[in-house]
Amino acid sequence: MNLIAKKTNISNSFFIFRTLTQNYVKETVNAHEVEHHSNMKEYWWNSNGPLNALHSFNPLRVSFIINGLTNMKKIETKNIGTRQSLENIKILDVGCGGGILTEALARIDGNVTGIDPSKELITIANDHSVILRNKNIIYFNESIEEHALSNTESYDAIVTSEVLEHVSNKYGFLTKCIDCLKPGGSLFVTTPNRTICSWLSVIVLGETLNFIPKGTHEWEKFICPHELQSILENNCECDTISINGLSYDPFTNRWSWTDSTDLSYALHAVKRI
């Protein structure tokens, strides 16, 4: 019973996630039509619902960001280990969706901007952000290209989580992200790897066993850590600080760090000064 419910949840989650993210960035992705979901709000913000994998991912990805910024000495000493750790840090969340990660960053006092090309998602994000009190959070319905026009070198950190795998023109997308970053600023990426292992688990196992609807992921669009690293280092004037493997257990809905980047990974790079 439970298992079936979980399966449906997970497959729903990937389905919705795909429909929401496929029209990703106006210029960098061929626009797909967004399928309107009747109660999208419910889907994004029900932490026990279809997108629960994104909700339960927060503790890991937020601590990855905090640790990265701590290592770069960007976090004020008095704020380390408190819930004000991102105070005075300007962050851009590219592809913020309904704001699951964006809100978490704002809650620990980050000065956060979320952008997403989907108008509907920005509406959901705005609507939900009412729950935050006196926090610095702002959303714009625009692509990274649009945002980069007026925000050159203005952020201390850029975050793009579970987005890159849906972007066709990775080079264009990443250079625009880096344009918005101050020299010495940090870029944080999480995305699935393109390996036999991820192909087996996501495409073969996931999709044939119906955990994930067929065709959700275009595996060819996935990017390997070394490819990402080489774009960042050769074309974007960045240095890679760390690459960590991630794994997800759909049955317990838990994420954990692993030594292997075979399935999914998180990358931290810094823009050269």
Added chain:
Amino acid sequence: MYQRMIFISSSRTHLKTNMMLLNSSANRLHLSLGNVSNYSSRKKYYDIVIAGGGMVGCAMACKLSKEAALSGMSILLLEGGPNRKEYDLFAKKNTLDKPYSNRVSAVSKSSVQLLQSIGAWQIIEDLGRNNAVKEMRIWNSGAGRSGGINNVLTFDNDNDLAYIVENDTILGALFKQINEEQNITVNYDTRVNQFNLPDSNRDLATVQVANGEISFETSLLIGSDGYGSKVRSAISGQQYIGWEYSQRAVVATLHIQSDEDDTYKGHVAWQKFAQLGPVALLPLDDKTCSLVWTTSYEEANRLAELSDNEFIDALNDSLSEEKESNNTSLLLADDAAHILAKVLNKYCQSNDENKQNKKIKSIPPIVVGLIKDSRASFPLGFGHACQYVGQRVALVGDAAHRIHPLAGQGVNLGFSDVTELSNQLNQSVLTGADIGDLNALLNYQTAAQRRNVPIMLGVDGIQKMYGSKNNLVPPAITTLIRNVGLTICQSASIVKKLLSDKASGLPV
């Protein structure tokens, strides 16, 4: 810190416009308009509202206010009862011979650690009203020919099984700490009676109190309102498994005559599995014990009618009762148990062999007096909430689980809940989660149930096994099970170790 009084006098549409205006304003300042309900009333916001200021609720408030990650969060504690003068610890200190309260708890080591972390244990120690239990002596009514105490659990000095502390003292120490925390507000004589728990985390939870025009809004409601919890029934999809044991616990504070040569004088807890239920004597000092006497309803009523002297006689009879000792089937059972003990001994040679070989010749204590007006009795029951948590709500303590006092675990389970919930909230808030984040709450539920449920089933099992009048099971078999159960405890040091580790609540 984020407390803000919001007077909502305008209509719903008006609020919506306000909200949109705010959304578009440049500074993105958001007020708490999340839970726009149909009624217009005064609502006061607190980050955390704790319903029920018993030992567990008070410990929860202290613990949360001490968490570094939660510092500055506003906490409201709503207690249905009055601000009792018994909590005034100075009064306790000044009258050293002030009689003990009849409600005491055996506080395990992990609970002591919790109380230490919130500064309450030091207060209790300074008052000197904590008494270490160094040995537990257990015997049963069917002990037969072997007679006397047939089980002794000894605990190393620095690894005491538990401390006996009056509930009042614990509460007094906790309230003292609470009063020193600026961010905790306590409302006494305030019974919560209605809740509006949200479906989504976009909205806040609302708490209404009986005959008060103020209602409270909160990001997280914690229910510590005891076994009749109202918060529990407000959780959607809640299933509560509960039953009453047809038993009552008779409590009293007693004077006992103890063996002068006893190395552990004043530090021995006695427990007898009598015909009608377990009788426990918890040591308060050399001469004083707190009684928890589990017995049938009828017997409890009969005992209540007795004079103090008659009560003492009845208790002494019960402690030394050997009702079925001349029953042959019982002797058979006893023999079987001894054979089993021998077999077990063969295979369970262990490092604390000394203790096992030590001749156990202790006799049950003799009750010689009773502190006036210290007699009372309480109903006993079992309860388990299938959902400890929901959207913006969590249960701790007896609100989530109720067990038989025979293992003295009730408040200890509650204190473990406090530690667990507090850890989970601390971690999740550090990574930017809302304090009422459902994932953190679910993690708490998993961890707490994984720990509590086996203990609850174990205690219920023991209760059933020894649980007095079970007409369906022939007495000889019951006695056999009892004896075997106890003999296994006595012989198998592994089991013994397990039992004491579990009983002290530390991870094995």
